Amino acid sequence: MTDTVKGPASYFPSIEAKYGHPVAHWLDLIEGQTDKPHMQIVTWLKTEHGLGHGHANALVAHALAARKESAS
Known part of the structure; x- marks a missing residue:
């Protein structure tokens, strides 16, 4: 039996297919923005x-x- 991916990770295959970069690429970019609020990072990804x-x-x-979990 295969587990269905749920939550944000369920978008990962379509993100990789649509934008041509692995999810790790996007997570690396986001890492440099984590001092900002959630929606500000979302807007940055959309506009930039x-x-x-x-x-x-x-x-x-x-x-x-993931960042919050690793800080715990």
């Missing part, structure tokens, strides 16, 4: 890198959640 809102939001949500 051409991502759609849903894809940008999924990447930021995943990156910030």
Whole structure:
């Protein structure tokens, strides 16, 4: 039985297909922006890198959640 990916990571295959970069590329970019609020990073990805809102939001949500978990 295969587990269905849920949450922000469920967007990752379509993000990679649409924008031509692995998710790690986007997470690396976001890492340099984590001093900013969630929506400000989303807006930055949309305006500077051409991502759609849903894809940008999924990447930021995943990156910030992972950062919060590693700080615990």
